[in-house]
Amino acid sequence: MAVRIGVIGTGMIGRDHTRRIQQVLAGAEVVALSDYHPAAARAVRADLVPAAQVYDLGEDLIAAADVDAVLVTSTGSTHEAYVLAAIAAGKPCFCEKPLATTADGAKRIVDAEVAQGRRLVQVGFMRRYDAGYVALKQATGRIGAPIMVHAAHRNPTVPAAYGTPMAIHDTLIHEIDVLRWLLDDDYVSARVLFPRKAARAHDGLRDPQVVVLETAKGVLIDVEIFVNCHYGYDIQCEIVGEDGIARLPEPMAIQTRLNAMLQNPILTDWKDRFVDSYDIELNDFIRAAGRGTASGPSSWDGYVAAITSDACVTAQGTEGEAVAITLPDRPALYD
Numbered sequence: 001m002a003v004r005i006g007v008i009g010t011g012m013i014g015r016d017h018t019r020r021i022q023q024v025l026a027g028a029e030v031v032a033l034s035d036y037h038p039a040a041a042r043a044v045r046a047d048l049v050p051a052a053q054v055y056d057l058g059e060d061l062i063a064a065a066d067v068d069a070v071l072v073t074s075t076g077s078t079h080e081a082y083v084l085a086a087i088a089a090g091k092p093c094f095c096e097k098p099l100a101t102t103a104d105g106a107k108r109i110v111d112a113e114v115a116q117g118r119r120l121v122q123v124g125f126m127r128r129y130d131a132g133y134v135a136l137k138q139a140t141g142r143i144g145a146p147i148m149v150h151a152a153h154r155n156p157t158v159p160a161a162y163g164t165p166m167a168i169h170d171t172l173i174h175e176i177d178v179l180r181w182l183l184d185d186d187y188v189s190a191r192v193l194f195p196r197k198a199a200r201a202h203d204g205l206r207d208p209q210v211v212v213l214e215t216a217k218g219v220l221i222d223v224e225i226f227v228n229c230h231y232g233y234d235i236q237c238e239i240v241g242e243d244g245i246a247r248l249p250e251p252m253a254i255q256t257r258l259n260a261m262l263q264n265p266i267l268t269d270w271k272d273r274f275v276d277s278y279d280i281e282l283n284d285f286i287r288a289a290g291r292g293t294a295s296g297p298s299s300w301d302g303y304v305a306a307i308t309s310d311a312c313v314t315a316q317g318t319e320g321e322a323v324a325i326t327l328p329d330r331p332a333l334y335d
């Protein structure tokens with residue numbers, strides 16, 4: 001039987017995930033929609049899923065008897081309450097990042113899930129499902145023990161409302177999760193270094209910045225965040241091991257030889273870069289939800305990402321001094 005899904009938050013990503021479930025993936029159907037503005041949910045219903053019930057309150061959607069599993073795709077500050085309600089109802093829940101806007105909030109979710117005694121939450125860290133990163137993880141096993149990682153996260157531009165801490169909470173958060181997963185390691189400290197400000201960076205935004213993370217196994221990671229790079233959306237990752245180097249492959253692109261030039265196009269939109277991984281992560285959620293559980297990136301991963309993000313934001317204000325990252329013991333549920 002198809003997993004009956006309710007979607008809370010029908011903005012950009014909620015609409016896209018609804019399309020994915022209705023038009024791309026098998027094994028699930030959207031039966032309920034909710035948004036702070038019911039008109040937004042009704043618009044998604046009209047465009048994508050005419051039979052869905054629209055709820056004014058996300059809590060009512062979670063409680064509905066015909067909703068088996070929940071997608072939380074609303075504004076980040078609302079995630080914690082909805083995920084806790086889904087756990088309390090015993091319903092599998094896919095939550096877009098961030099799991100919560102504070103580490104304490106993420107810890108409350110971990111505690112609630114542990115009390116339930118089974119995995120119910122998948123966090124939307126979709127890079128773990130990207131074919132390039134999956135291949136990079138396999139290659140990492142062949143290059144000897146990792147020593148260093150060089151990574152970059154570049155966006156062509158960002159809106160005026162994007163401030164310096166958002167470079168961590170909204171942008172670096174994906175590297176924080178995927179690099180920890182690639183290395184099977186945890187962070188112990190963070191530093192942030194700022195070169196001169198790029199001319200295109202708006203007032204109030206320090207851009208670019210370089211985050212240096214150290215892991216428990218002694219790996220040193222540098223991540224360049226440059227969100228006004230202008231030329232494209234560019235994700236780079238290179239792992240330096242004892243015996244060799246493994247690099248994240250470039251996205252597939254047609255190479256041309258034309259007008260005395262050899263050229264490869266570069267993507268400009270993050271949605272194009274990770275479109276396949278969104279499909280695969282939701283497919284994973286649907287399969288696990290059909291068994292009444294969750295897999296993939298966990299509440300624990302969301303909690304660790306929140307602790308690490310907070311340390312990085314603190315490090316933005318310490319003029320290059322390292323900020324310690326201390327994690328509590330991991331509950332056995334997440335082994």
Ligand code: NAP
Nearest residue numbers: 009011012013014035036073074075076078096097098124
């Ligand atoms: P968005 O377009 O602003 O959509 C969020 C929707 O949630 C809006 O319609 C918003 O209404 C609604 N909302 C606000 N408070 C609500 C509440 N209490 N209950 C129900 N709905 C509520 O944002 P988005 O770009 O889709 O992002 C949504 C989340 O997904 C964010 O946490 C974002 O970080 C995450 N995200 C993740 C990725 C990824 O790569 N994994 C990509 C994009 C987004 P109002 O507009 O009236 O506030």
